[in-house]
Structure formats: structure tokens, C-alpha cells
Amino acid sequence: xxxxxxxxxxxxxxxxxxxxxxxxxxxxxxxxxxxxxxxxxxxxxxxxxxxxxxxxxxxxxxxxxxxxxxxxxxxxxxxxxxxxxxxxxxxxxxxxxxxxxxxxxxxxxxxxxxxxxxxxxxxxxxxxxxxxxxxxxxxxxxxxxxxxxxxxxxxxxxxxxxxxxxxxxxxxxxxxxxxxxxxxxxxxxxxxxxxxxxxxxxxxxxxxxxxxxxxxxxxxxxxxxxxxxxxxxxxxxxxxxxxxxxxxxxxxxxxxxxxxxxxxxxxxxxxxxxxxxxxxxxxxxxxxxxxxxxxxxxxxxxxxxxxxxxxxxxxxxxxxxxxxxxxxxxxxxxxxxxxxxxxxxxxxxxxxxxxxxxxxxxxxxxxxxxxxxxxxxxxxxxxxxxxxxxxxxxxxxxxxxxxxxxxxxxxxxxxxxxxxxxxxxxxxxxxxxxxxxxxxxxxxxxxxxxxxxxxxxxxxxxxxxxxxxxxxxxxxxxxxxxxxxxxxxxxxxxxxxxxxxxxxxxxxxxxxxxxxxxxxxxxxxxxxxxxxxxxxxxxxxxxxxxxxxxxxxxxxxxxxxxxxxxxxxxxxxxxxxxxxxxxxxxxxxxxxxxxxxxxxxxxxxxxxxxxxxxxxxxxxxxxxxxxxxxxxxxxxxxxxxxxxxxxxxxxxxxxxxxxxxxxxxxxxxxxxxxxxxxxxxxxxxxxxxxxxxxxxxxxxxxxxxxxxxxxxxxxxxxxxxxxxxxxxxxxxxxxxxxxxxxxxxxxxxxxxxxxxxxxxxxxxxxxxxxxxxxxxxxxxxxxxxxxxxxxxxxxxxxxxxxxxxxxxxxxxxxxxxxxxxxxxx
Numbered sequence: 107x108x109x110x111x112x113x114x115x116x117x118x119x120x121x122x123x124x125x126x127x128x129x130x131x132x133x134x135x136x137x138x139x140x141x142x143x144x145x146x147x148x149x150x151x152x153x154x155x156x157x158x159x160x161x162x163x164x165x166x167x168x169x170x171x172x173x174x175x176x177x178x179x180x181x182x183x184x185x186x187x188x189x190x191x192x193x194x195x196x197x198x199x200x201x202x203x204x205x206x207x208x209x210x211x212x213x214x215x216x217x218x219x220x221x222x223x224x225x226x227x228x229x230x231x232x233x234x235x236x237x238x239x240x241x242x243x244x245x246x247x248x249x250x251x252x253x254x255x256x257x258x259x260x261x262x263x264x265x266x267x268x269x270x271x272x273x274x275x276x277x278x279x280x281x282x283x284x285x286x287x288x289x290x291x292x293x294x295x296x297x298x299x300x301x302x303x304x305x306x307x308x309x310x311x312x313x314x315x316x317x318x319x320x321x322x323x324x325x326x327x328x329x330x331x332x333x334x335x336x337x338x339x340x341x342x343x344x345x346x347x348x349x350x351x352x353x354x355x356x357x358x359x360x361x362x363x364x365x366x367x368x369x370x371x372x373x374x375x376x377x378x379x380x381x382x383x384x385x386x387x388x389x390x391x392x393x394x395x396x397x398x399x400x401x402x403x404x405x406x407x408x409x410x411x412x413x414x415x416x417x418x419x420x421x422x423x424x425x426x427x428x429x430x431x432x433x434x435x436x437x438x439x440x441x442x443x444x445x446x447x448x449x450x451x452x453x454x455x456x457x458x459x460x461x462x463x464x465x466x467x468x469x470x471x472x473x474x475x476x477x478x479x480x481x482x483x484x485x486x487x488x489x490x491x492x493x494x495x496x497x498x499x500x501x502x503x504x505x506x507x508x509x510x511x512x513x514x515x516x517x518x519x520x521x522x523x524x525x526x527x528x529x530x531x532x533x534x535x536x537x538x539x540x541x542x543x544x545x546x547x548x549x550x551x552x553x554x555x556x557x558x559x560x561x562x563x564x565x566x567x568x569x570x571x572x573x574x575x576x577x578x579x580x581x582x583x584x585x586x587x588x589x590x591x592x593x594x595x596x597x598x599x600x601x602x603x604x605x606x607x608x609x610x611x612x613x614x615x616x617x618x619x620x621x622x623x624x625x626x627x628x629x630x631x632x633x634x635x636x637x638x639x640x641x642x643x644x645x646x647x648x649x650x651x652x653x654x655x656x657x658x659x660x661x662x663x664x665x666x667x668x669x670x671x672x673x674x675x676x677x678x679x680x681x682x683x684x685x686x687x688x689x690x691x692x693x694x695x696x697x698x699x700x701x702x703x704x705x706x707x708x709x710x711x712x713x714x715x716x717x718x719x720x721x722x723x724x725x726x727x728x729x730x731x732x733x734x735x736x737x738x739x740x741x742x743x744x745x746x747x748x749x750x751x752x753x754x755x756x757x758x759x760x761x762x763x764x765x766x767x768x769x770x771x772x773x774x775x776x777x778x779x780x781x782x783x784x785x786x787x788x789x790x791x792x793x794x795x796x797x798x799x800x801x802x803x804x805x806x807x808x809x810x811x812x813x814x815x816x817x818x819x820x821x822x823x824x825x826x827x828x829x830x831x832x833x834x835x836x837x838x839x840x841x842x843x844x845x846x847x848x849x850x851x852x853x854x855x856x857x858x859x860x861x862x863x864x865x866x867x868x869x870x871x872x873x874x875x876x877x878x879x880x881x882x883x884x885x886x887x888x889x890x891x892x893x894x895x896x897x898x899x900x901x902x903x904x905x906x907x908x909x910x911x912x913x914x915x916x917x918x919x920x921x922x923x924x925x926x927x928x929x930x931x
Contacts, residue, residue, distance in 0.1 A: 132576055135359045137592040138889050141168075141896045142358065142365050144175075145397045146382045146603035149620040149677065150464035151423070151528040152913070156894040160367055160378075161352045165190050168622065168896045168913035169461050170302050172428075174420035174507075177378070178349050178492070179371045179403070181411050185493060186371035187349040188378065192489070193420070194274075194304075195343040200262040200322070202276055202338035210234060210260035217257055222323045223289030231259065254328050256335055262320045272342040273312050275305045278461070280334040280910075282327040288314040289321070297329075297902075299910050301461050301623065304340075315339075348489040361575040362598040374411050377402040383560075383567045384602045385574055386644035389615070391567075393544035393607045395553065396527035396560040400568070405518040413514040416492045417524060418485065418507050421447040423469040424528075426462055434482045434506040439554050442525075442561060443475035445482065445508040455535045458676040460626030467530040471508050472557050474522075479511045525560055529553035534608050534618060534628075535679045536655075537664065541616075544607040586923040587878045589885040594924070596888070597917035600896055601640055604915035606678070607651065614658065617641075617651030620677040622913045627673035628680045629655045632689065632741040633915055635696035636862045638703065639925040640918030646707045649700060655680065656697060657717045668727045669694045689739045691732050691754055694724040695761035699820050702764030706824050706929055711771035718772075725765040725781065732758025733788050734795070734806060742813075742863075744900070744909075745855040750805040752796045756817040756829075759788045763828045764820070782828075789829045801840035802833065804853050812840065813853035816866035819922060823869075823929050834870040841867060842879065846903035848887040850880060858909045861887070861899045862919035869922050877923065 138158065144165060145153040153173045157163035165175040177189030211231040275292060277285060278301045285293035290311050314320075326335040353369035353376065360366075363385070367378040381398040385391050403413055421432035424447050434447040448468035457465065481488055483500050485507040490496060492511060514520040532540040545551055560567075578598070582591035608616045619634060621627040634652040641648040655674050659665040664682060669690035674680040698721060705711040714721060735758070737749040766782030769775075796802040804811035815837050821828050841850050850867065852859045861884055868880035888897065891906040896913035 135592045143599045144380045146599040148606045152603050159355045161187050176418040178416040180414040181372050181374045186353040188353040188369045192347040196340040199341045200339040203336050210258050212258045222286040256326045258324045260322045268315050273307045274340045277337040281329040285324045348493050360596050362578045362595045363571040373407045375404050375406045398523050400523040402521040410516045412516050415512040418509045424448045426465040442472050445471040458679045470527050472525040481509045482506045541608040547609040585927045590881045594920050597920045601915045601918035614654040615651040617648050619915045626676050628677040629674045631693040631696050636916040637918035638700050640921040643921050643925045646704050660720050670697045687739045691758050692740045695757035698761035698764040702767050711768045714768040728758040728761050750807045760820050763826045785828050811854050814867045816863040819866045819869050849883040849903040857904045858902045862916045865920050
């Protein structure tokens, strides 16, 4: 396939759309985001800027993999790159497991001194193939580990002279890792975990890489689980870039549904806006697979200037791994021009896992065909054509880039937008049946009709998004202060885009979460529970969509245990629980509390009535086992599993109370009295068992311990009156003495915390001023952390460092304070 990149005749019309996106007036948010949301459709089509300046790094998927997207303005012949980078072209020198399996030697017992730079003569070393990990890391992991410590040596046979070349180490690990190359330490992460980090090696290390055998040695301390260790080397190909000069970014901010940028491109100013129209009461709109990139250019010297815009996207948007072969084409439909790319081998719903991206379906760029030129081909030739006004960029039909070129002519001011989206064809496999996305649930829609709908509704949706953003900021500020509101703004798209909306064969709405960078589970109950406040606040139908699959799992007979399941599979395959252990009290309590919260928001318990038998079974399990839990998995066992968990006991007690609350709403007076009284009796026992003087214990059997009792918040929100008020008052006063610079630790065992739980704990405070004392350190962490990833929820409190997790939906829990206002007014 061959296409010509023809430069447009000069004109004065807007190139994307004749209607202006407008300039919304709002109070600017000042929070420096760890990563800025750009395109947020679902867990697969989720693109972020990991840098302060939009042009200082490649656009990335939330996992950190590059989703190259480039934007360049040409003003009076001068080019100014304002979006993305011309990506490094790297060739594998020593392959990671993702690029092809490799052989290394390992031991799970500490080897003798000198392990970093000696051979394999020690008989204790074993041989293994592929990445080193646990079952949760499939499909990349080929060796499963139950050990806490792993040492690895790998011989790298290099057959070329690397003098003067740029060499990169790519590595992934969970948890801590140290890596040596030829005896030189190149990585020492300390207490952390990362995926697909790309590190440019120093001149000293590159000089040590000689033709022949070289040694890469690594040590991994797998503290908690999900162990993974993988590494390789890459060499940068000849640098042949064209967009060296950048615009000057003057502003960036995140609003709930939109991210705003402002640039100076010489004598022209450029405003850029990324919009995800995720308006929560419109299910079709939530599911719409299209986002907007809007722009406005204006002269800053009062003169007209000749302006052209160039946008380029990589096929990596539709590939899991960079080496996969892709195909691309273009077509027109009505008034729109479409560019499309996807993998050559369309294996729909054949992959599952955590650090995995979609490689079926197609990625699209679209714009009004009038005054728009498109081209498909080699990226370097496309860029050269734009810079030098050449006529063609032949397609290679293997890894072609997509490009749109626009001429705004000689102008003082112009505006427009382009459309960006993804057609995944089938989204979820639900108990062996493949489900279409919600927008095409009946099979009578196409991606083209969705793009036309987005184009037609552009002006209205821009106005609606701006109004939604303003209202959210006003309500959040009133509830918890401006800094709280800015955290909620950053959380909103992250929480929404970590789900996929589909319809079950029985007609149920399914709003299925992906457990990002924790294990990849789908529909996890202890992800639903912390995220639920945002959806309870805006649309309880979405909350039902968070629960329906778990109810179905039990009521269909596919799950036969007397407590709730943890999940229904590994994303995107929802065929039954794949997590390695059950969480009986945790998940049963979660399901009961959230079901009761739906009733509190809706003012009736009709949803609970549909599942009454199942809710009764779970409640009776909590009555029998919930007061003093034995050793079992829970959502906060990062520092190890433990028995007699006081906070888990609160969840059980409030789960029972939630059942009583629901029974009361359904007119089941005897049942309500029985279970509510049981919850109060258990709460009285809890107070006696957990009392530690000026606070309450982490576990009933260990004096001198403490933990956040965030589960208490539902007693307050739903006015259950189960625990004495003194419990929350005592805990809040004690927590204020335990705060560190960046937040309140989860408990006494470690300095790390969960930011979502801090929000819940802070909501126990009786006044807004005390609430804000807990929010200040969280805001400081998010504003200062050097870990440039979509917000982490598992972080340290004595340093601004991420402990693990990123881009998870649990940040929906930030809206708990707003939910309190809604339920208690």
C-alpha cells in the first residue's frame, strides 16, 4: 500500500471541525500529577504522560509501555514538537522474556561471596528458562517460585563491538532487586517493585561489555508475593530524528474529565485539551470507545502566521509487544477520514494477565476529511515528508505509523479537534461466552457509527464535561477542601478507566474492574469495596455492575462456598476465581456493606431482595467466624497474614449490621432486630478485646499495636449506631500522633500506607479541619513523588516513594467524604 503525504493548499478554515471547542472558565487545579491522563477509555486503551512537560517523554500505557503519539506544530516553516517524543528505536541485544525466552541460572539460597561476577562452577546454581516469577505473573513467567530470595546469573554472549553506542537495560521485578553487569552495580531499587524500566547504561558499564561472554547477575527479595524478575539489554539504532525543537509548555492541569495544556510555539500560542466524556449517569457514553484531542491556536504578536499541525500514532496502541507485526489502512465514511491499525494475527481474547496489553481489534484516528491529509508508512519518512514538504511516505505493511497533516493556512486564530478510539470487537469472556462492549451489546453498532456519534455530539459533550468538572470541584471542595478536590479530580478518570462495561447474557450490567499491577484479577471484590464511594455518589447502577458477577457466581452454583468469592478470573477472562486463596470474611463483609450502601443511596432495598438468600448465607458465615478471625487472607496483609485482625472484625460486624439494615428496609422486622442486636453485641465484645488504652489494637492478642480502623466509616455514613462513638474519636486522636510527612501508616508494622484508606479514616473525623489534617500529607505525597506513574495507592509515608500498585480503581475511594455529605444531609 502506498500513500502520498501531500501538503495542503493554504486556507483559513479549521481542519478538524468547523465548530470551536470553546474555552471553559474554571478555577485552575495546581496539583502536579505523577502522571497526566490523556486517553482513558478502558484498562487497555489508557494513555498517560509520565512527565511534567508533554514533549519530554513518550505517551505511555498505564503499565509504562510506550503508546507513541506525536504532535508537532509548524509555524512559518519552523517545527515545534508539543506532544510526545520520537521514540527510541531499540534492538534487543540480550532478550527479556517478552522478546523471547532466555536461559539463566539461579539459586534460592544465598551463594558465596562474589556472586555478582563469577562463573557457574558452583553446583548449587540451577538452570531455568524465561522470566522468574509466580503464577500470578503468567503468561510471561515460566518458572514458579515459592521462595523469598532469588539470585540469578545470566551469561550474555555479545558478538559485536558496542563502542560509542547507547545501551539500555530493561528490567522488571517484584519486589526489591539489585542488578550487576560484569561486576558493576547498575540497579539497586531498595524496597520497591517496577515493570519494564528502561535504564540507559553509563559509559563505564558500556565499556565493560566486550565481544564474547558477559555476566548479568541479579538478586530479588520477594517480600510479599507475585514474585517476578526479568532483564535484558537493548542497543539504540542510528538516531535519525526530525523534531528536535520543542514548544514551550506554559501550563498543565487536570480536571475530572479533561486535561489542559498550553504552549508557545514561537509567535503562536497553542491550547491542547484531552477529553474523556465519562459522564457517570450515561452508560452508553461511559462505554463509548472514543476520546477527543481538541486544540486552539492563536497569534501572540498580532500578526497572521502560516500554521500546520502534524499528528502521528504508533501501532503499539494495538499491540501487546513491540515486535508484533501490524497492518494499517485508511478509509473515509461520510465526512470523516479514518486511519486504522491492528495486529496481523487477530487472536481475540486469547491473552490474560496483569502487565498485558490488547493485541486484537483496531486503534483509530479520525478527523473531518475536508482539509485533512493522511498517510501511513515508516515513521522517519513521514516526519521527513512533513519537515521537507516531500510528496510520499510509502507504507511498509509491517509496522506502519499513522499520520494526519493539517494546514490552518495564514491565520491569527483557529481551532478544532481529532478523534481517537479503539474497537476491541469482544471485550470480556464471561463464563466461556464472549461479550461485546456495552456500546455494541446488541450487535447493531459499529466503531464507525460511534465515531460519527462522537463527532456529532462534540460541542454538547464539551459543554457537559466542563459543567460536570465545575460541579465536581465545587462539591468536593465544599466537602473536604480544595486539595481534597484536586485529588478527586485526578482520581476520577483513573477509577473509571480501570473498568470495562459490558452486559451479561442474563441482562445484568457488568462493570468489571481490572486489578492493575497487583495481580490482574477481574471483578475483584476487595477492589470494588474501596472504589465504590465514587460510583455510589454518582450512579448506583454502576455499583450493581460491580457486584452482579459475584452474586451470579454463587447463585449459579459455580461457586459453592458459604462466603463470597475474591474474583471471577484474570482480566479479561471472567470464567471463575483464579486467585490463589480465599478471603472469606473480607469479601463477604465487602459485599454486604456495599449492597447496604446501594440501599442507602437509593432509599430502598430492592436490589438486596433479589439476592436475599445469598446475603443470608454470607451473613451467617460472618456471625459464626467474624468476631475473632483466624489466620486468613485480607486486603491489608502486605506485611504478612495474621489472626485476630481487629479491623477485619469491624468489617464482619458491620457486614452483619448491613444485613440488619437491609432487613429493616424490607420490612423484615424480626430479622432486622436479630442481626442488628447481634452486631451490637459483637461490637461491645470488640471494644473490650481491642482496647489498648489510648487506642485500639491491630490484633486482639497483641498489646502495643495499632492500625487504621477505616472500616468504621460505614457505621457513620449509614447511621447504623453499632459501635460507641468513642471508638472513632479515640482512634482519630491517636492517628494524629502517628502521622508521618507523607501520610498515616496503615499500621504499626511498616511505614507504608494505602492512600484510599487514609481518605476513609479521615472521614471518621467530626469536623472538616481535622479531615484536612489527614489530606495535607496525601496531597504532598502525590505532588512530590518522583515515581511518575498513574497514582499509586500503596506508598511510603516517610518518603515520597511508591511501594507498589498503580493506575488502580481503588482511588474511587477518595470520594468517601463526598458520599458522607450525600448520605448524612
